[in-house]
Amino acid sequence: MAKILIIEDDMQQSDMLCEYLSEQQMQVICCANGTDGIQALQRDHFDALILDVGLPDIDGFEVCRRVRAFSQMPILMLTARGDEMDRIIGLEIGADDYLPKPFNPRELLARIRAILRRGSRENSSTQLRFGRLEINESAHVATLDGNNLNLTAYQFDLLTVLARHAGRVMSRDQIMDALKGHELDSFDRSIDVHISRIRSHIEDDPKKPRRILTIRGTGYVFARQQD
Structure with a gap:
């Protein structure tokens, strides 16, 4: 049973989500503000966080930053701002x-x-090596020069998908299909944002990437040969 924390100040929305997810065999805890939510995360283990952007004390962006300082748990953000x-x-x-x-x-x-x-997906013990970059799928850890990379779960899986298809140009549609369940269309810029974040971790110069290359008008390719 997955344990989910919801940080949402709209009590009607929070109660609806709590009831609905509980019916789906999930254990749900709700907090009405960011401060209480962060404290709950520090006290207990949760499998995922549903986080509203508009909170009464500190906004969801700041909560996300603080959570990322001590946890790589999956985070789904909600916003009414559009x-x-x-x-x-x-x-x-x-x-x-x-x-x-x-x-x-x-x-x-x-x-x-x-x-x-x-x-939480458990893969068979597989380790991908590209020069100084190593990706351990079973441990869900990526390292550069032996140092762990602070990637989110989504970013790790995105990096792994590209690395598994090293040398092959992948469109956004192909990437999202490989990631499974991420319902975004091929023109959504979310993939680009995540690629940028990954590059900040794995590239010596993110502005001149050598590991994940952009193929204009097509998608991305993970370089086979790396230093």
């Missing part, structure tokens, strides 16, 4: 997915299940 920049900011600071309000609870459930699969 601003693409909010989505980009959320992804840049470490959120795994984004859902605008109002939303269909079934879509939220599908997205939560998807990020839980990405965060």
Whole structure:
């Protein structure tokens, strides 16, 4: 049974989500503000966080930043603002997915299940090596020069998908199909944001990438030969 924390100040929305997810055999805890939510995360283990952007004390972006300082748990952000920049900011600071309000609870459930699969999937013991970069799928750890990379669950899986297909150009459609369950269309810029974040961890110069290359008008390719 997955244990989910919801940080949402709209009590009607929070109660609806709690009831719906509980019916789906999930254990749900709700907090009405960011401070209480962070304290709950520090006290107990949760499998995923549903985080509203508009909170009464500290906003969801700041909560996300603070959570990422001590946890790589999957985070799904909710916002009523409908601003693409909010989505980009959320992804840049470490959120795994984004859902605008109002939303269909079934879509939220599908997205939560998807990020839980990405965060907890157990692969057969497989290690990919590309020069100084190593990706251990079974341990869900990527390292550069022996140092662990602080990737979110989504970013790790995105990096792994590209690395498994090293040398092959992959479109956004192909990437999202390989990631399974991330319901975004091929023109969504979320993939680009995550690629940028991954590059900041694995590239010596993110502005001149050598590991993940952009193929203009097509998608991305993970270079086979790396130093």
